[in-house]
Amino acid sequence: MTTPTDHRMPELDFNTPALKRHRKLRALKDRVAGMGIAVGGSSVILAVLLICFYLLYEVAPLFSNASIDARASYSLPAEEQGDSLYLAMEEQSEIGMRVASNGSIVFFSVEEGTVIKTVPNPRDQAITSFTVESDTSRLLAFAYEDGAVLISKHDYRTSYPNGERHITPVVEYPYGEAAIKVADFPIQHLAIRDGDDGLTIAASGASDSAILKVTKDVNFITEEVELTEQRESLPFIEDVQSVLVSGNQRSLYVATRTGELSEFDLRDFDNITLKDTIPLLEEGTHLVSMRYLVGKSSVMVADSSGRVSQWFNVRDDDTNEETLHFIRDVKQPIALVDMAMEQRRKGFATLDERGLVAIYNATSTRQVIDERLSDETARLISFAPRADSLLLEDSKGMNVYHIDNEHPEVSWSSIWGKVWYESYPEETYTWQSSSASNDFEPKYSLMPLAFGTIKAAFYAMLMAVPLAICGAIYTAYFMAPALRRKIKPVIELMEALPTVILGFLAGLFFAPFLEENLAATFSILVVLPVGILLFAYLWSRLPTSLRWLVPEGWQPLLLIPVIVFLAWFCLAMSPIIEVAFFGGNVRGWITNDLGITFDQRNALVVGFAMGFAVIPTIFSITEDAIFSVPKALTQGSLALGATYWQTMTRVVLPTASPGIFSAVMIGMGRAVGETMIVLMATGNTPIMDFNIFEGMRTLAANLAVEVPESEVGSSHYRILFLAAFVLFIFTFVVNTIAETVRQHLRKKYGSL
Template sequence: MSIENSSVIPDLDFNTPAQRRGRKLRALKDKVARVGIGLGGVSVIIAILLIFFYLLYEVIPMFRSAEVQPWEQNGQIVEPYAVPGAGKTLYMAMEEQAEIGIRVTDQGNIIFFSTTSGEVIKSIQASLPVGATITSFAMVSENSRMFALGLSNGQALVFKHTYKSTYPDGKRVILPNIAYPLGEAPIDVASTALEQLTISGSEGSYALIGGNQENLQAIFISQTENMFTGDVELEESTTHLPDLGIKIKKMLLMPDLAWLFVAGESGKMAVVNLRNQDAPIITQVLQASSSKITTFDLLLGGNAVLLGNAEGEVSEWFLVRDDQGEWQMTKIRSFDTGQTAISDLAIEHRRKGFATIDAAGELRLYNTTANVNVLAEKVAQANASMITLAPRANAALIEEAGKLTLLHIDNEHPEVSWSSLWGKVWYEGYEEPKYVWQSSAANNDFEPKFSLMPLAFGTLKAAFYAMILATPLAICGAIYTAYFMVPTLRRKVKPFIELMEALPTVILGFLAGLWLAPFMEENLPGIFVTLLMIPVAILAFAYAWAQMPKKVRWLVPDGWDALLLIPVIMLATWFSISISPSMELALFDGNMRHWLTNDLGIAYDQRNAMVIGIAMGFAIIPTIFSITEDAIFAVPKHLSYGSLALGATPWQTLTRVVIPTASPGIFSAVMIGMGRAVGETMIVLMATGNTPIMDANIFEGMRTLAANIAVEMPESEVGSTHYRILFLAAFVLFMFTFAVNTVAEVIRQRLRNKYGSL
């Protein structure tokens, strides 16, 4: 039979209707897949960009410049108006809504007026003793609304302006009034005219110091309430102050009544210790200014002094302990105010800020913590004499040539500057500049501390210690699993380790904080012995196993011998922990923590970086392991087979062929693991002391950016500086992750180009 007759070649038709439909369907699927994958990728990019721009949207308002403009009411600009009442202004202030102002004159007239029109709402004449005139004025603080008038007969009257809101017919009406916190009767302060006067105190304990250049008298007043009648009784004690040796310009008394600061007209400042009320001591007389002092006021809280002089300089001073532990008045910072003499200075009621008006009519706004001048604008002529700020710091009243001008101020976030966020700041009560994060306190006089440095440091510290543990274990485990382990065992080990990644981090944090941290503290010597014992035990067992007869070693299938290390590691760990009490007793007198703290000077916190390293390292091991294992396993087999065929050992093949080829994937795994560590929240939140400190000590805790956001965001006021700085922390975390990933991708591409030709 011929070849042609012995076989029949089928006639294949590739253009049947069914095949055409299959090709069209396949093309449609390919197109849908391409479009879907493309849309997915674009959607991820858009989502990341939206996050980026939303964070910017919340952060940018902090860096807007302050603005001042004429006050508007009902769409009309409020024009300057005549100062209500007669006489020289001793004191001027506004209530919360900046609708009503108060003016106290040298004639004892207390006038409440509309801040927008100057219309007098209420006028009260102080009850001065017969023949007495007002010779001095003193104020407790802006936010206390208490002030005192010093009289020519040596007495003083103490007042407090109050405001009550009512709503008749649904319309708000503010009713101003004057109260007498120390009684309506004049208080005897000195036997001479009160040419100088200061007052301070709170919660039933007050002090007034007054007199003239040669005779200064202090009177301390304690208020007690009769529990049966409700009457308030005053207990008074007096003392005489020593001669200060300077011509007094103004006196300031701290709220705790412990220190008196006195400014001299020649630029000197005296500091008087009043802790022993019976025997005041002059502790310091210093040259605080090179020119005449023009303003001298206490900053919010009463712990710092602001001093302005004729040269236009404003400086901040407060008490700092020296090397001998003695309190010394120290110049902390100066503010750029130009060259014109300061006419008046107004303190903000609720922030560490102030405003100045100089002889040229230029208004300047400052924040002491941020050490910034947020505004400098000419708002008056050369004869402005007084300025006052509203409690919300959103309005200012300026007196100029018998007229008042009401201004609107937009200055929402003066506390923010590069130095306050990233530099060392000398905070009130601190002995030196420091990095501090403390966003809230129990009192309203608190100085917010918004340094992001401790949080950034804590983030890197936590990630560093976690990566030290996780990286070698994960990479070495991945190398063994992908290259040396038999496929049967690999199919069991790899899913088990990857399953660890599904464990909620809140569970890990819970276990680390409540079990691991106390366990490590109680067995601290055993923990360190374990870190040494496990490698030694593994090496010793490996050596012993290699010396075993072949018939013994062949009992374990090739590639399964790694399972023999499980009991070895467990026994080594048990042995290390079991000898911990004996070692602690023998080497550290029974208390290693006490030895670290007292003998080595190393602070120990139960929830520390070592706990974080173990707990968070355990959490990121699966991430690094999985990616690394896939990268190594994906190395083409012909490369390793070729290397082995050319005579290389398995170890040489691993180090010179497999790992270089897989290095882009290994590097990506490390970077992704680091990103996971940097962004981790719950473990560091629950397993550390959560203290924002900058200390590389492994036995100290930390606070990370992510944990700080989780802790404080629910408590922050929406739109406040604190709220926006938390968004800035999130933005910093976002940018850090973006930078790390970008660098990682660049390096990964270079490694791929270098080793891709293998």
């Protein structure tokens, strides 16, 4: 008997050598890919963190504390000449100088205190008053009992014998070795101010006051400087404590011990008048010192209560006259003894009765140092020209200190708050980092730059978002697939255009064109939407047989000639509109009638140019998000009786909302970080004005302009890094919010 054949399925062997090798290779590829993705992702995170830490590393010194350390201490050089009236140092802080009470000028080694040179009083008379024109000019003035004034200047000659630096101190007499007769009485208080055109000397005695003006004229034949003197009397003021001549030699300030300041107008020297009387001090205090801050604009007033107040001239809009105005003050809890000014920054130091030295910056109102350096016998302090050293004289002798104070002009209030800068009519947010003048007051407010960044992004997004999203909706949902395959790559190709080209065209072509055709521009914004809607309405009323001649989804091509015609029509009608409604000049009407300033390169130009650059980004991501909505959702909605528009607004858009929101945020990120367009098309002016016809300066554009020209390690350099850090934080916060909202929308509409 035969057994039927057993028909069994062949057994599959999954452990053949080939399959084993294949599985091992695939597992290896998986591990390598996983490691690559992990390393790549970690590297990106690490790179971002390193950028953040590097920015913080460069910014941190701005807010670090200053320090002061003892450098040398020795007995008073040439002590037999008497106590010091004035202290100074030369540029390298190697040679010090003191004016002794007998009128001698003593030069000494700062490190050792050894006397290098002593220049005796050139006159036999005792000096009755002494003053300094300014620390930077090095002009010294000695007054004598006969009313004469001798002007000298301490200077330093540098040579390099045998390759080593050698500094030789000298005393010069720029107005001759003979004293200038200023008054007929012993001078008790003295003030001088030297300039290119002349010299002014003011003197006050026990019962009389006088002023001398020396005019400098250049003889064009001999090229010699000829001096012409003119002497006038001044109204006498009792109990005078201090006298100052303004930097422009137009005003004379005479302050009494009780702090009453009399301002005299010197512009008409033949008829000097009392301009104003101002109380400087609080009741119950007396004046200790009154000196000019560097730049000769701000008067610093120190009193017996420990208060130092800053005053400078502010122009009155009603009278168009400048008056001395109180600006700000700082205070120590005890009476002050002396005050010293930095020679290159708006900084000053105070010395009180306890021997405590406090160093401030006037602009930032920042106290950087507050240390007791001596006992109660301290008398004088003085800065080195670079403000890196300090001389202090007390009963024990001379003390030298090294100062590490690199960034006193920077504080949170000066960066983000309003500051009243010299010669400004009020407190402002201002960015002005450099100037041709050595007396310049840096203005490091980041508010105008942050405002400009937000303003540029706002107007760019105002133009880009509606066009990009509406275009993406139509392209992804309503447009014919064949047409979509042609339109989408063309729009995405716009993103490849270099922004420098867009900025160049916007600044040199579009901005002048926009200025000349303002009426056409605004009429296009009104006529174009109305014209397109009107054309759509007329198209919908055409016979069906005619409308079917155009395939479904190809209707946008019909709008091209409509848009071209409407734009041409608006341009053609622009002159007629200007004459009929704006007196023939829209810009003049905006400026004169509306009182709105107009700058050719303004936010409107940026809105168009940067909007054009942002549109491809928002369009591409939005279109992909809408097109990726499952077809089953749209088909189910349509099958249930919803129209195309209802399906779009209630099904497609909610489902695609996370992608659309991401597109808007990415577009905003690009607008915030855009550099070349705003640099070339905005006028690059750091002002705070939401006016669409005014320009701005953004954080990114400011970095592009000023980083290459900033001094490495300077306050300006580190402030620019702070601006970069602010931009970094801004984009980080925006992206974090965007991701949070996107995840929320994804959870909310993910179940559709």
